[in-house]
Amino acid sequence: xxxxxxxxxxxxxxxxxxxxxxxxxxxxxxxxxxxxxxxxxxxxxxxxxxxxxxxxxxxxxxxxxxxxxxxxxxxxxxxxxxxxxxxxxxxxxxxxxxxxxxxxxxxxxxxxxxxxxxxxxxxxxxxxxxxxxxxxxxxxxxxxxxxxxxxxxxxxxxxxxxxxxxxxxxxxxxxxxxxxxxxxxxxxxxxxxxxxxxxxxxxxxxxxxxxxxxxxxxxxxxxxxxxxxxxxxxxxxxxxxxxxxxxxxxxxxxxxxxxxxxxxxxxxxxxxxxxxxxxxxxxxxxxxxxxxxxx
Amino acid sequence: xxxxxxxxxxxxxxxxxxxxxxxxxxxxxxxxxxxxxxxxxxxxxxxxxxxxxxxxxxxxxxxxxxxxxxxxxxxxxxxxxxxxxxxxxxxxxxxxxxxxxxxxxxxxxxxxxxxxxxxxxxxxxxxxxxxxxxxxxxxxxxxxxxxxxxxxxxxxxxxxxxxxxxxxxxxxxxxxxxxxxxxxxxxxxxxxxxxxxxxxxxxxxxxxxxxxxxxxxxxxxxxxxxxxxxxxxxxxxxxxxxxxxxxxxxxxxxxxxxxxxxxxxxxxxxxxxxxxxxxxxxxxxxxxxxxxxxxxxxxxxxxxxxxxxxxxxxx
Numbered sequence: 253x254x255x256x257x258x259x260x261x262x263x264x265x266x267x268x269x270x271x272x273x274x275x276x277x278x279x280x281x282x283x284x285x286x287x288x289x290x291x292x293x294x295x296x297x298x299x300x301x302x303x304x305x306x307x308x309x310x311x312x313x314x315x316x317x318x319x320x321x322x323x324x325x326x327x328x329x330x331x332x333x334x335x336x337x338x339x340x341x342x343x344x345x346x347x348x349x350x351x352x353x354x355x356x357x358x359x360x361x362x363x364x365x366x367x368x369x370x371x372x373x374x375x376x377x378x379x380x381x382x383x384x385x386x387x388x389x390x391x392x393x394x395x396x397x398x399x400x401x402x403x404x405x406x407x408x409x410x411x412x413x414x415x416x417x418x419x420x421x422x423x424x425x426x427x428x429x430x431x432x433x434x435x436x437x438x439x440x441x442x443x444x445x446x447x448x449x450x451x452x453x454x455x456x457x458x459x460x461x462x463x464x465x466x467x468x469x470x471x472x473x474x475x476x477x478x479x480x481x482x483x484x485x486x487x488x489x490x491x492x493x494x495x496x497x498x499x500x501x502x503x504x505x506x507x508x509x510x511x512x513x514x515x516x517x518x519x520x521x522x523x524x525x526x527x528x529x530x531x532x533x534x535x536x537x538x539x540x541x542x543x544x545x546x547x
Numbered sequence: 548x549x550x551x552x553x554x555x556x557x558x559x560x561x562x563x564x565x566x567x568x569x570x571x572x573x574x575x576x577x578x579x580x581x582x583x584x585x586x587x588x589x590x591x592x593x594x595x596x597x598x599x600x601x602x603x604x605x606x607x608x609x610x611x612x613x614x615x616x617x618x619x620x621x622x623x624x625x626x627x628x629x630x631x632x633x634x635x636x637x638x639x640x641x642x643x644x645x646x647x648x649x650x651x652x653x654x655x656x657x658x659x660x661x662x663x664x665x666x667x668x669x670x671x672x673x674x675x676x677x678x679x680x681x682x683x684x685x686x687x688x689x690x691x692x693x694x695x696x697x698x699x700x701x702x703x704x705x706x707x708x709x710x711x712x713x714x715x716x717x718x719x720x721x722x723x724x725x726x727x728x729x730x731x732x733x734x735x736x737x738x739x740x741x742x743x744x745x746x747x748x749x750x751x752x753x754x755x756x757x758x759x760x761x762x763x764x765x766x767x768x769x770x771x772x773x774x775x776x777x778x779x780x781x782x783x784x785x786x787x788x789x790x791x792x793x794x795x796x797x798x799x800x801x802x803x804x805x806x807x808x809x810x811x812x813x814x815x816x817x818x819x820x821x822x823x824x825x826x827x828x829x830x831x832x833x834x835x836x837x838x839x840x841x842x843x844x845x846x847x848x849x850x851x852x853x854x855x856x857x858x859x860x861x862x
Contacts, residue, residue, distance in 0.1 A: 313728045395706045396749040484731030492734050506621025506713035
């Protein structure tokens with residue numbers, strides 16, 4: 253080919269490679285930044301202080317405590333609670349949209365479901381304080397609705413679009429020869445769905461759920477507004493909880509740079525980063541396994 | 548082949564240039580008017596008040612532009628020490644760490660007391676509590692007293708509401724009233740308004756807010772919440788924060804000066820603005836918002852356990 257075409261080609265290929273490199277470099281850069289700053293905290297305060305003890309209170313009146321127990325429990329309760337609600341709801345919706353809904357209904361419903369992802373997190377937090385929280389308070393006879401249950405419900409609705417999207421892709425990836433074989437053997441639609449399609453995409457659905465968990469773990473504003481932020485170790489879904497994300501958001505703005513408290517927040521951020529990374533890597537691994545098996 | 552056009556079209560690269568120019572042009576307009584900009588950040592307790600004072604001041608003087616943000620006293624002070632704002636609104640004095648940091652950075656923070664705030668304890672009327680001693684209040688918030696019956700109210704678990712650690716009010720209340728760490732069951736709300744809303748909805752709730760948030764423009768109290776009368780101790784009478792004489796005399800235990808910190812002594816428009824806050828119109832605005840103009844004994848009446856060696860000025 254002409255020399256100029258060859259060089260244009262090369263230029264574009266290299267530019268695209270560069271953009272990919274920027275993305276990877278940012279990820280590695282952020283990780284190194286978190287690691288470097290957390291190291292300063294771990295040096296001064298000691299790993300033990302972070303792992304033992306439940307109460308996070310670095311600017312305490314008496315002795316400062318850096319226990320992450322209550323924060324991890326808070327993040328865990330809200331995220332896992334969110335998945336308990338979102339998984340059946342999301343997978344059911346995905347199945348409905350892929351297998352059962354007629355094309356016309358699907359064309360209307362799919363964009364609406366994706367619109368759920370467009371709701372800003374502050375709005376969800378607001379809905380939690382004004383609508384969902386008081387509702388739960390009335391139903392369960394609690395004094396207020398600022399608890400892990402409130403947070404879980406809101407996070408479930410925020411993670412739902414991600415979950416449904418991925419689950420739908422996974423369900424549609426099941427070869428339709430499986431379904432045809434099942435119908436040929438006399439099974440009806442429900443039996444085919446439960447006994448053929450569902451088992452075929454188990455790992456993909458688990459991958460979808462894990463991506464939903466990743467979304468829920470990283471959510472900040474909603475939980476900051478709707479879960480009450482009490483620093484005590486939660487005793488159940490009706491306790492007020494504080495998540496890792498909310499702690500960072502609350503304290504980062506006012507902590508003077510260079511203090512142990514400042515570096516301790518980086519430890520929180522590092523834990524959050526590793527948690528989300530682990531969840532996403534696991535999801536990716538499972539999805540790849542599925543693809544390999546499918547081929 | 549595209550059809551031939553009868554008129555000459557502007558080449559597309561010029562269109563982009565002019566479009567870009569149009570976006571950038573308005574930015575220059577302000578500079579031409581030589582407007583002095585003052586940035587203020589900090590206390591949630593003070594934000595509404597300072598906003599109204601700033602609006603009134605800007606109405607008189609169009610050559611100055613004052614922008615105000617909340618975020619909590621801690622946020623404001625951090626921003627001042629980082630050189631990001633001109634004024635830090637704060638409902639508490641500087642902590643030792645902050646003073647040390649200022650010294651390290653070569654900043655000399657000057658405190659200006661421009662108003663006084665009564666910190667008000669609110670409860671839901673259903674709790675049945677009308678007055679508390681300061682000691683009882685401290686024991687409630689430290690988690691020692693957990694049931695309303697322990698303080699003469701209707702039996703039921705006490706539901707605690709407060710601010711987050713970036714709030715000056717949080718620090719003041721903890722140091723002055725509780726004397727140790729808050730109960731871990733304290734629900735930490737995002738701002739003062741959220742505390743008021745929570746107490747409105749929760750029949751076992753107790754919360755602490757600035758007086759300005761529960762008093763309406765005409766001086767009456769918001770419906771649905773009850774203001775608790777406080778006693779310094781068992782020997783003194785229970786006093787309502789709505790009683791101004793009691794506030795000035797020191798009988799009401801939770802009166803605090805509201806500060807604004809600047810880097811060094813202010814000059815120019817900033818100085819004029821601070822003086823405006825002390826003028827009759829400024830004082831009127833302060834009262835209208837449920838706060839009090841400062842009085843000389845106020846600085847001495849600051850009970851906070853952390854004293855800061857900065858100059859105090861009140862205009």
